[in-house]
Amino acid sequence: MLMKFTKMHGLGNDFVVIDVVTQNVRITASMARRLADRKTGIGCDQVLVVEPPSDPDIDFNYRIFNCDGAEVEQCGNGARCLARFVHDRRLTGKNPIRVKTANRVIELEVEGKNLVSVDMGIPELEPAKIPFEATEQALLYAIDVDDQAYQIAAVSMGNPHAVLRVDDVDSAPVAELGAKIESHPRFPNRVNVGFMQILNRNEIKLRVYERGVGETEACGSGACAAAVAALQQDLVDSPVTMQLTRGSLKIEWQGEGQGLIMTGPAATVFHGRIRI
Numbered sequence: 001m002l003m004k005f006t007k008m009h010g011l012g013n014d015f016v017v018i019d020v021v022t023q024n025v026r027i028t029a030s031m032a033r034r035l036a037d038r039k040t041g042i043g044c045d046q047v048l049v050v051e052p053p054s055d056p057d058i059d060f061n062y063r064i065f066n067c068d069g070a071e072v073e074q075c076g077n078g079a080r081c082l083a084r085f086v087h088d089r090r091l092t093g094k095n096p097i098r099v100k101t102a103n104r105v106i107e108l109e110v111e112g113k114n115l116v117s118v119d120m121g122i123p124e125l126e127p128a129k130i131p132f133e134a135t136e137q138a139l140l141y142a143i144d145v146d147d148q149a150y151q152i153a154a155v156s157m158g159n160p161h162a163v164l165r166v167d168d169v170d171s172a173p174v175a176e177l178g179a180k181i182e183s184h185p186r187f188p189n190r191v192n193v194g195f196m197q198i199l200n201r202n203e204i205k206l207r208v209y210e211r212g213v214g215e216t217e218a219c220g221s222g223a224c225a226a227a228v229a230a231l232q233q234d235l236v237d238s239p240v241t242m243q244l245t246r247g248s249l250k251i252e253w254q255g256e257g258q259g260l261i262m263t264g265p266a267a268t269v270f271h272g273r274i275r276i
Contacts, residue, residue, distance in 0.1 A: 001025075003276045005035070006085060007042060007269040010077030012217030012246035014269070016044045017085050020051050021060070031276065032065035042274065045216050048078045050086060055100060059092055062099040062106075066212035073102040074158035076220020080116035080266040083108035088268065104158045117263040120221070123228045124156035125256065131160065133186040139232055145180050152181070153229035157260075159211075160191045161225035165235075169197040169205045178209025192219065196226045198235050205243045217245040224260050227251035 003025050006017045016035050018027060032047040034040070044067065051061035062082055064075045082099065086092050087110050096109035096119075107119040127134040132154040134141055140151045143162075153163040162181055166172045178193040190211045197205040206226050208219035223242040230236045231253055239252040249264040 001276060002273040004271070004273050005042065006089075006271050007044070008081040008085065008267060009269060010080050010218060010220060010264060010266050011244050011249070013046075013077040013219060014044045015046050015048050015078055015081055016042050017048045017050065017081060019085075019089060019091065020049055021091055025276065027063070027065065029065065029069035029071065033067070033069040035274070036065070036067035042272070045210070045213050046075055046078055048075070048082055050082060050091070053100070057098065058100045058105055059094060059097040060086060060099045062101050064101070066210070068212040070212045071102070072159055072211065074104075074221050076118060076120060076157070076222075076224060076262055077218055077264070077266075078220070079106060079108055079118045079120075080220065080262075080264060083110055083116045083118070084266040084268065101158055106158075111263070114265045114267070115263060116266050117261055118220070120157055120224050120260045120262055122257060122259055123224070123253070125154075125228075125232075127154060130154050130156040131188055132191075133188070143181070143184060143186060145177065145184065150181075153225075153232065155225040155228050157221040157224045159221055160187055160189060161194060161222055162187070162191045163194040163196060163226050163229040166195050166197055169195050169207050172207065174207050174209050174215050178215065182209060182211055192222050192225070194219070194222045194226045196230065198230060199243070201237050202239070203241045203243060204230055204236060207245075218247070218249075219244075220249065220262055220264065223249045224251055224262055228253060228260065231255070
């Protein structure tokens with residue numbers, strides 16, 4: 001059969017979005033890997049699946065597969081694209097909409113032609129719930145990589161993040177060090193790794209090594225985690241502009257126990273059909 005799909009991106013973080021509300025298809029890990037392959041498939045960082053709601057209080061279920069086929073809990077750039085997708089495809093007329101990920105409910109609001117705001121929920125800082133192995137909660141944790149100690153912040157935005165402050169993000173060893181921290185034994189579910197450079201009290205420059213993907217041009221949940229880490233350490237003030245490779249996101253957070261709002265663009269590249 002032929003399956004419809006839409007190719008989208010949020011600041012260069014690209015997705016294949018599949019509607020299983022109106023299509024009778026089932027997306028598996030192996031299918032997601034094939035779709036994400038840039039040589040033999042469509043090509044993307046993540047495959048996003050829009051499903052009918054499993055709860056009367058939400059509008060859609062939202063599933064995310066990394067390009068390696070692993071299903072993950074959250075994707076902020078993907079959430080913005082999903083909001084744009086369900087409105088453009090007329091799957092709903094609601095605004096905002098509520099969607100359920102693997103472990104939380106988030107609220108999405110389309111603002112004008114290109115921007116989408118996402119209420120990403122309350123950041124989780126308790127180590128056991130990230131999950132991260134530590135005896136108590138702290139602003140920074142020392143972890144050892146190849147006999148060298150690094151200071152990281154640990155945050156969950158529904159998915160785990162380690163955030164390192166660097167002097168120059170352009171020269172940071174994102175690929176090498178990111179891969180080693182991603183699989184560090186103190187993160188039992190692996191981790192996304194953010195490298196942030198503080199530019200001033202309202203701007204951060206960021207690169208992210210995504211779990212199961214590698215470095216991507218943008219990571220929405222990684223931008224949120226970096227903002228939380230910087231605000232917790234009193235390095236910046238809210239709102240924070242997060243500079244990524246292809247543009248910027250605005251992050252607003254009022255502190256521990258409060259929800260976090262991320263605003264940024266979402267773009268459609270093309271629609272297509274693929275035989276499955």
